Amino acid sequence: MHQPANQPRPSIYYDYQVFDAWLPGATPPGRTPVVIAGAGPVGLTAALELARHGVPCVLLEAEQQLSEGSRAIVFTRRSMEILQQVGVAQRVSAHGLPWRFGNSWYRGQRVYRLEAPHDADDRFFPMINLQQQYLEQYLVEAVLAEPLIELRWGNKVVGVTQQERHVEVGVDTPAGPYTQPADWLVASDGARSAIRSLLKLKLEGASYEGRFVIADIRIALPLPTERQAFFDPDWNPGNTVLLHREPHGIWRVDYQLPAGETPEEALKPEAMRARINALLAQIGHADKPWEMDWCSVYSARNLTLPDYLHGRTLFMGDAAHLLPIFGVRGANTGFQDAQSLAWHLAMVVKGLAQAGYLANYSRERVGAAREIIEEAGKSTRFMTPPSRGFRLLRDAVLSLSLTQEFVRPLYHWRTSRPHEYTHSALNSSGDDNALFQAGPGHGAPPQNIRLGPDDYLLDHVGGGFDLLYFTDGSAIPAPLLQVVNAWRARGLALHIHAVGPGHPVTGADQTLPDTLGHLRQRYGVPASGAAYLLRPDQHVCARWMTLDATRLQAALKTALGQQESS
Amino acid sequence: MNTSPALTIPALESVYDALATAIDQAGPEKAELFLVKLALLNANALADPALFAEHIGRALQDL
Numbered sequence: 001m002h003q004p005a006n007q008p009r010p011s012i013y014y015d016y017q018v019f020d021a022w023l024p025g026a027t028p029p030g031r032t033p034v035v036i037a038g039a040g041p042v043g044l045t046a047a048l049e050l051a052r053h054g055v056p057c058v059l060l061e062a063e064q065q066l067s068e069g070s071r072a073i074v075f076t077r078r079s080m081e082i083l084q085q086v087g088v089a090q091r092v093s094a095h096g097l098p099w100r101f102g103n104s105w106y107r108g109q110r111v112y113r114l115e116a117p118h119d120a121d122d123r124f125f126p127m128i129n130l131q132q133q134y135l136e137q138y139l140v141e142a143v144l145a146e147p148l149i150e151l152r153w154g155n156k157v158v159g160v161t162q163q164e165r166h167v168e169v170g171v172d173t174p175a176g177p178y179t180q181p182a183d184w185l186v187a188s189d190g191a192r193s194a195i196r197s198l199l200k201l202k203l204e205g206a207s208y209e210g211r212f213v214i215a216d217i218r219i220a221l222p223l224p225t226e227r228q229a230f231f232d233p234d235w236n237p238g239n240t241v242l243l244h245r246e247p248h249g250i251w252r253v254d255y256q257l258p259a260g261e262t263p264e265e266a267l268k269p270e271a272m273r274a275r276i277n278a279l280l281a282q283i284g285h286a287d288k289p290w291e292m293d294w295c296s297v298y299s300a301r302n303l304t305l306p307d308y309l310h311g312r313t314l315f316m317g318d319a320a321h322l323l324p325i326f327g328v329r330g331a332n333t334g335f336q337d338a339q340s341l342a343w344h345l346a347m348v349v350k351g352l353a354q355a356g357y358l359a360n361y362s363r364e365r366v367g368a369a370r371e372i373i374e375e376a377g378k379s380t381r382f383m384t385p386p387s388r389g390f391r392l393l394r395d396a397v398l399s400l401s402l403t404q405e406f407v408r409p410l411y412h413w414r415t416s417r418p419h420e421y422t423h424s425a426l427n428s429s430g431d432d433n434a435l436f437q438a439g440p441g442h443g444a445p446p447q448n449i450r451l452g453p454d455d456y457l458l459d460h461v462g463g464g465f466d467l468l469y470f471t472d473g474s475a476i477p478a479p480l481l482q483v484v485n486a487w488r489a490r491g492l493a494l495h496i497h498a499v500g501p502g503h504p505v506t507g508a509d510q511t512l513p514d515t516l517g518h519l520r521q522r523y524g525v526p527a528s529g530a531a532y533l534l535r536p537d538q539h540v541c542a543r544w545m546t547l548d549a550t551r552l553q554a555a556l557k558t559a560l561g562q563q564e565s566s
Numbered sequence: 567m568n569t570s571p572a573l574t575i576p577a578l579e580s581v582y583d584a585l586a587t588a589i590d591q592a593g594p595e596k597a598e599l600f601l602v603k604l605a606l607l608n609a610n611a612l613a614d615p616a617l618f619a620e621h622i623g624r625a626l627q628d629l
Contacts, residue, residue, distance in 0.1 A: 396602035406610050 002062070002156045002172035009068045012218055012293045013248040014133045016065045021154025024171075024178035032058045032150075033349045035169050035182040037157045037195055040067060041132065042317035042334035043188035044139035046342045048086035051148040052463050053346030053493070053536070058180060059149055060171060062156035062189075066140070069294035070131035070216050072331035073246055078418040078445060080124035081538075082335045085462045088138040089124070095134055097247055098125035102227035104411040111401040112411035114227070121449050121522065123456045127328070127415070129225065129246050160185065160198045162311040184345060185313045188338075193319035199310055203303035203322060205373060210300040210384025211257045212325075213266050216250050217276060219290035228283075229413070231398050235278035238391070240383045243279070250293060253279060254325075256384060263297035300324040300380050304369040308337075308362040316341050321369040326379045329372055332416040336537075337365050343536035347560060350491050357561040360425055368419035375414045382410060418445040421539055428533070428542035428555035435545055438524030439532070446538045449519045451512060457519065460512065464493025464536055465559070469508065469547065470520055471500050472528040476507030479549035487556055493536075494556075500528070535559060 008016035034050060036043045039061035047059045075083070075092065083089040102114035116126035143149050158177065159170025169180045187195035196203075228243040239256035246252055253276060257266045265271060272295060280286050304321035308314055317334035344361040347353040385391035400407045421427070421443030433442045440447050449457040467484070469476060476496055487494050498505035500520065502513045514520055523532060531547035532540055533555055542555035573581060585604075592600035609618045 392598060392602050393606075395599055396606055399599065400603050400606060404607070404610075407606065 001174060001176055002154065002158075003174055004062060004064045004154050004156075006064055009065060011069075011133075012291060013250060014131065016133075019064050019153040021064055021174045022152035023173055023175040028178060029058075029180055031166065031181040031183070032056065033183045034058070034186060034345065035060060035167075035180055035184070036186040036188055037169070038062075038188035038190055038317075038319070039136075039140070039143075039151060039153075040188065040190060040317065040334075041072065041135055041139060041331055042338045043186070044136065044143055045082065045086055045335055046186060046188060046316065046338035047149045047151075048139065048142055048146065049339055049342035050346055051146045052086070053343060053350070054148070055342075055346045055349045056148040057150070057186075058182070059143065059151045060155040060157060060169075060180075061151065061153050064153045066133045066136045069296060070133065070246060070250065070252065072132045072135075072328075073129050073244060073252055074328040074332075075128050075130065075135070076328060076332045076416050077122060077124045077126050078416075079332045079335045080128060081448070081458055082339050083135075084123075084458065085339070085538075086139070087142050088135070091138045092128060092130055092135060093124070095247055096128040096130035097225040097245055098128045099225040099227070099245075100126045101224075102229070102413055104229045104231065104413075106231045106398045106401060109402055111398075112408045114411075114413060116415065119448075121447065121456075123448055123450075123458065129244060131246055131248075131250070132331070134247075157189065157194055157198075160195055160313065162313065165312075167312040183312065183349065186341065186345070187313060187315045187319045188317050189319050191318040191322055193315070195313065196305070196315065196319055199313065201305055201310065201315075204306055205301075205303040206377070210380070210386075211263065211266075211297055212254050212300070213257060213272070213275075213295060213297055215253045215272060215276065215295035216246065216293040217253060217290045218249050218293060219251055219280075219285075219288050220249060221245075221251060221285055221288065227413070229411075230279075230282065232395075233279070233282055235275065235282065238395075241279060243283075255279070257297070266297060267295060298325065300326070300384055302373045302376055302380060304366060304373060306366065308365055309358050314341055314345070314358065314361065316365070320365070321373075323369070323372055324376045324380050326383050327376055327413055327415050329376055329416045333369065333372055336368065336418060339537045340365055346536075352490065352492055353560045353562075360561060364419070364421050364424060367421075371419055372416070379414050420444045424539075424541070426535065426541050426559045426561065428551075428558050430551055430554055431542040432545045433543055436524040436543060439522060439543070440540045441543075442540060444540050446534060446540065447522060449522060451514075451519070457512070458538065460497060460510065461495070461534060461538055462536065464495060465556070466534040466538070467494065467496045467552075468512075468523070468532040468534070469496055469498050469505075470514075470523075470525045470528060470530045471498055471505060474501070474503065474505060476505060477549075478507075480547065480552060481507045483549045483553045483556070492556075492560075533559070 034057035036059045039059050047057050050057050080089050100116040103110050104112040156172045158172045161168040167185045225245045230241040242254040244252040301322040308320050316337035323329040381390050385394045397407045397410050424443045427442040496508045498508035498511045499514050502515050505511050529546045531544050533542040535541050541559045589597045
């Protein structure tokens with residue numbers, strides 16, 4: 001029988017609540033369209049996004065409380081844009097610490113300063129720090145307010161039986177096991193995914209030897225919210241140490257284990273105390289008292305499943321891939337998976353696309369993971385050199401960087417960025433993508449635009465397809481409306497946003513005033529009648545200089561994986 | 567064949583002496599690090615990754 005810990009986890013800043021376990025009744029539960037295994041940030045986000053598309057789900061969580069320790073603490077702008085879609089970005093902004101500067105130090109000298117760009121059109125900062133428990137809390141509260149989601153605490157997936165058209169999920173609880181039938185199972189059960197093991201699936205890629213201690217301490221440090229990276233400090237020669245600020249006076253320390261030291265040795269209180277004291281002495285704050293909240297050890301890994309769709313089971317987040325933490329790629333990649341999976345799956349569950357459509361989710365997100373692995377590999381090879389040659393080069397760069405400007409960009413910490421689905425099968429083939437001189441192209445994530453005080457383009461989109469129609473006129477042309485209404489009659493959520501005039505446009509769901517032409521300029525729109533079609537993840541799948549009904553119909557068919565005849 | 571500018575014999579002799587002296591100056595523990603730094607500085611001045619790769623190939627011959 002599954003017996004999750006029912007005492008609140010210890011923490012010096014967060015009050016854990018133990019939720020009641022969900023126990024099976026006498027009658028077995030009925031079939032549900034979707035079961036999501038794992039209520040971490042990624043599973044919670046997918047559940048909320050599915051609900052937004054009108055698809056109910058059962059969300060199973062093995063534990064009865066939020067995750068232990070701060071874990072993922074840095075969230076990117078794109079993650080915030082996705083969290084905005086599911087309604088929690090405001091709370092993250094209210095409690096988190098936004099930032100955009102990073103510093104790399106060697107021999108007491110700041111050898112590189114990263115300045116992440118912050119466009120005046122962006123609502124969110126490049127990065128914001130918040131402990132994962134708080135983000136999970138906001139997401140759980142949103143889930144509890146959503147009648148389409150049934151969250152079951154203390155429910156652990158222990159078996160998966162795939163049938164041709166459904167899946168039987170074996171679940172263990174504190175009151176014993178039961179079977180939950182579902183049309184689809186989503187594995188969001190983390191780095192040690194039980195479902196991945198049950199289906200005997202293997203991750204592919206390289207696992208580096210570099211192991212890091214990760215520790216949260218409470219200390220009053222008079223430092224700004226910036227990332228600090230210390231290379232080759234005297235107290236940990238040859239290795240790398242990272243420092244990040246978290247809310248509530250907590251600081252995250254990451255340091256590499258010296259070669260040959262085991263995690264058990266590294267986590268001994270006296271070993272930790274000595275090293276944290278050495279770091280504080282190095283940065284001139286040896287006098288400050290501190291106390292430990294949480295610590296753990298992780299390895300820098302760079303692995304992915306080669307396919308995220310297996311029968312009726314889909315993988316996302318750490319269950320699908322393990323990515324190095326440099327560049328904040330774990331949770332931030334997971335949110336993009338969750339958003340992508342939710343809308344692809346919603347289209348299938350609602351009968352708007354065939355089951356084969358889910359292969360596109362897998363193709364796009366495996367492609368994203370492979371791109372991230374390639375990028376992350378460069379950072380990993382610099383932070384934790386995997387061989388003598390890489391170590392020599394890294395050390396040569398550290399030494400040169402004290403005086404030679406040209407090597408300093410090698411310190412650049414390639415941060416997580418949204419993947420561009422440039423060659424997606426869902427991109428329109430008959431549109432005017434190539435004619436645009438500016439704006440997001442095929443498969444690109446959207447460029448946010450500031451429309452006014454506390455008012456941005458991305459505040460207005462999501463929950464379905466969005467058609468941005470740029471016009472000087474007073475009505476959406478009737479042939480376009482006919483196409484849109486025919487799709488709506490089949491159940492597709494498709495919103496028309498008229499961009500341009502300060503006056504309402506008949507037939508549009510809303511009008512976005514662009515009287516100064518700023519949005520038109522950034523989206524490369526020279527004249528009235530142009531349009532952008534955004535997928536439910538807001539990535540661009542078609543854009544036209546002059547939209548007509550035939551080409552809109554063709555683009556929507558392509559975006560839903562239906563054969564285009566022309 | 568080789569049309570790129572090359573060292574004159576006196577210049578090559580001077581490079582020879584300077585490099586040997588610098589390796590001795592760096593000492594056995596730091597000579598390797600010194601040579602990698604030097605290679606990176608030269609590669610930057612060369613500003614030609616393909617040519618640098620060719621040099622790597624030539625230097626790996628007959629070790």
